[in-house]
Amino acid sequence: MQPKLAVWKFSSCDGCQLTLLDCEDELLEVAGQVEIAYFLEASRAVVSGPYDLSLVEGSITTADDIERIREVRRVSGHVISIGACATAGGIQALRNFADVRQFTSVVYAHPEYIHTLDRSTPPSAHIDVDFELHGCPIDKRQLLEVITAFLHGRRPQIASHSVCVECKRRGTVCVMVSKGIPCLGPVTHAGCGAICPAYDRGCYGCFGPADTTNIPAFVGALGAAGMSDFQLVRVFRTFNADAPEFRAASTAAVVAAEGR
Amino acid sequence: MTHSNTGSRTLSVASLARVEGEGGMHVVVRDGEVRDVELRIFEPPRFFEAFLRGRAYSEVPDITARICGICPVAYQMSACQAVENATGVSIDAQVRALRRLLYCGEWIESHALHIYLLHAPDFLGYESSIDLARDHRDIVERGLKLKKVGNDILNLLGGRAIHPVNVRVGGFYKAPEIADLQPIAERLRWARDASIATARWVATFDFPDLTLEGDLVALHSEHEYAINEGRIASTSGLDISVSEFSEHFGEEHVAHSTALHGRARAGAFTVGPLARYNLNFDQLPQMVKQVAAEVGVGQECRNPFQSIVVRALETVFACDEALRIIEAYEPPEKPASDIPAVGGTGHGATEAPRGLLYHRYTVDAAGIISDAVIVPPTAQNQPSIEHGLRQFVQDRLHLDDPELTRQCEQAIRNYDPCISCATHFLDLTVDRG
Numbered sequence A: 001m002q003p004k005l006a007v008w009k010f011s012s013c014d015g016c017q018l019t020l021l022d023c024e025d026e027l028l029e030v031a032g033q034v035e036i037a038y039f040l041e042a043s044r045a046v047v048s049g050p051y052d053l054s055l056v057e058g059s060i061t062t063a064d065d066i067e068r069i070r071e072v073r074r075v076s077g078h079v080i081s082i083g084a085c086a087t088a089g090g091i092q093a094l095r096n097f098a099d100v101r102q103f104t105s106v107v108y109a110h111p112e113y114i115h116t117l118d119r120s121t122p123p124s125a126h127i128d129v130d131f132e133l134h135g136c137p138i139d140k141r142q143l144l145e146v147i148t149a150f151l152h153g154r155r156p157q158i159a160s161h162s163v164c165v166e167c168k169r170r171g172t173v174c175v176m177v178s179k180g181i182p183c184l185g186p187v188t189h190a191g192c193g194a195i196c197p198a199y200d201r202g203c204y205g206c207f208g209p210a211d212t213t214n215i216p217a218f219v220g221a222l223g224a225a226g227m228s229d230f231q232l233v234r235v236f237r238t239f240n241a242d243a244p245e246f247r248a249a250s251t252a253a254v255v256a257a258e259g260r
Numbered sequence B: 001m002t003h004s005n006t007g008s009r010t011l012s013v014a015s016l017a018r019v020e021g022e023g024g025m026h027v028v029v030r031d032g033e034v035r036d037v038e039l040r041i042f043e044p045p046r047f048f049e050a051f052l053r054g055r056a057y058s059e060v061p062d063i064t065a066r067i068c069g070i071c072p073v074a075y076q077m078s079a080c081q082a083v084e085n086a087t088g089v090s091i092d093a094q095v096r097a098l099r100r101l102l103y104c105g106e107w108i109e110s111h112a113l114h115i116y117l118l119h120a121p122d123f124l125g126y127e128s129s130i131d132l133a134r135d136h137r138d139i140v141e142r143g144l145k146l147k148k149v150g151n152d153i154l155n156l157l158g159g160r161a162i163h164p165v166n167v168r169v170g171g172f173y174k175a176p177e178i179a180d181l182q183p184i185a186e187r188l189r190w191a192r193d194a195s196i197a198t199a200r201w202v203a204t205f206d207f208p209d210l211t212l213e214g215d216l217v218a219l220h221s222e223h224e225y226a227i228n229e230g231r232i233a234s235t236s237g238l239d240i241s242v243s244e245f246s247e248h249f250g251e252e253h254v255a256h257s258t259a260l261h262g263r264a265r266a267g268a269f270t271v272g273p274l275a276r277y278n279l280n281f282d283q284l285p286q287m288v289k290q291v292a293a294e295v296g297v298g299q300e301c302r303n304p305f306q307s308i309v310v311r312a313l314e315t316v317f318a319c320d321e322a323l324r325i326i327e328a329y330e331p332p333e334k335p336a337s338d339i340p341a342v343g344g345t346g347h348g349a350t351e352a353p354r355g356l357l358y359h360r361y362t363v364d365a366a367g368i369i370s371d372a373v374i375v376p377p378t379a380q381n382q383p384s385i386e387h388g389l390r391q392f393v394q395d396r397l398h399l400d401d402p403e404l405t406r407q408c409e410q411a412i413r414n415y416d417p418c419i420s421c422a423t424h425f426l427d428l429t430v431d432r433g
Helices: A015-021 A027-033 A063-074 A084-088 A091-097 A100-107 A140-151 A163-170 A175-179 A215-224 A229-236 A244-259 B057-065 B072-087 B093-124 B129-135 B137-158 B178-202 B242-248 B273-283 B286-294 B304-328 B377-394 B401-413
Strands: A004-009 A035-039 A051-057 A076-082 A131-133 B009-016 B024-030 B033-040 B215-220 B231-234 B249-252 B261-264 B344-352 B355-363 B369-375 B426-431
Touching (some): A004 A015, A004 A063, A015 A076, A015 B093, A027 B137, A051 A063, A051 A140, A076 A140, A084 A091, A215 A244, A229 A244, B024 B377, B024 B401, B033 B377, B057 B072, B057 B355, B072 B093, B072 B344, B072 B355, B093 B137, B129 B137, B137 B304, B178 B286, B242 B355, B273 B304, B286 B304, B355 B377
Parallel strands (some): A004 A035, A004 A051, A051 A076, A076 A131, B024 B426
Antiparallel strands (some): B024 B033, B344 B355
């Protein structure tokens, strides 16, 4: 029997599950290797669980989500979080730094219709997760590697070094050294292929913090490249704002700004 | 799902498939009459308009792209134009052409996705394109290859297909060289033929009778098929500038949806491919008009089921237009215009694959956003979808629940609803009493 694959969506933009449909050359082959048992964006056919492999997109933002992610864990052999929303809470985790009631009143005329949690959290805050694949969006080669690895019962080979290594491999001249463009590459998890510097802009941290970084030291270099404390707060508060290392960096920058 | 013979009925589908995002539908039937139809959107809110306050204008294209992974370019384009409008910046003609080329990539990708992977299986009685591929692998492979050509444009010009990195307020971080675009031109010539074949294929489907009532709204430009600029026009004769959008269209917050409903002063209206086609047929190249005539779609088309054909025609157009742009391209002097340190309020509207997308920002002289308004196409279409479904269900009450559900889902997919955009789940419930 083919292994059963399920794709679950929580609060997100749909981009990470779209990444699977964006595997134009491999999609039909993947569909030949696994039974796509639950993937609402692609099929109205729903095969009941349990599922061998569950991909989870999105963050947990409602009380119902908490129940649902526990159910996903219960019916799944392996659970893999895909993307910044499912690994760090996503951009909607900016509420974690603010008052969600105030956010609601800015967007909605009837805040009483809206039921949402105060914080946006990754599935790992609620259940055990077998693997987290980073990125906003995730990279499709990495997604195929993770699916292949779990289907063969091995650990995925996903590098945990920084974007800098990818720039060197790509042959891109360092934009921070040569042009003085502030770049989060030294502290950002690899996986995108170092796209931004190849387009003459600094990395803006879509893949979240790399595994071993010294962000406080790096922040000094960003300051020397001309970034204000206010800019430092914002640059760490985007798609991975509530990843612990980025949260610490932006919080430190807030303290520094208030001290001046 | 329940079904009773008392003349009252409740139909319920817990999750509508093959749409972008999550929503549901609830239909109430009493004494053989449809009393209420609600398109329920319970995608949890993500509060973009709130957390954009206090951000720098330069961050807006990267942040608003994250509203939707299916049409990030639409968000980036409307956002850039609104900020440029607020700061009084003009854009180089070649940069403008590159933006149109990038947008053609998103139209090709999104339309091919919707036609082949989301909508065609409905017409042919399959649960998914994967099932369709078991019987018609060559057709699905053509669709995937066509989709990939759209993504090739996005990858080259944007750096990646989902959440492109190369877009900035004022233009691009880096503009391509002429030689960079040539390999894509080759693939676009194939894609133009493949999209003509797509139009011929989808035109053979059976289309249930249905007429889309009410006003159709789209950008309109005299000299081109409008994508990223123009005036806002409608089939009832509306002709306003983008900055007048709020005076004519509002949003309303209803209890069953976390997406705000679009409301026009004049009632329910529809945006999207049918609106564009009806308003801008004259601006299509002769070649596309010929394909339209060949596949039997006239200058006016108000059957929402035929929107799949119109999407195919727009894909032919987007491939042709992308080729035209590449052939005429010369690299701009600078990839982006400088943005002056002035404050103001600006408006931007562009044609996302599923319809008009409006942004408004107020920026201060230091470049910080104090107010943001984003009106996505699916939110505007929500009342129109509900209105259209009411008659559709009424005419099909003799069907059993599974079949009625299936047909309702197909009808909803006519609009290519992007619930992630609108905030974001289709859970169909029909209450028959």
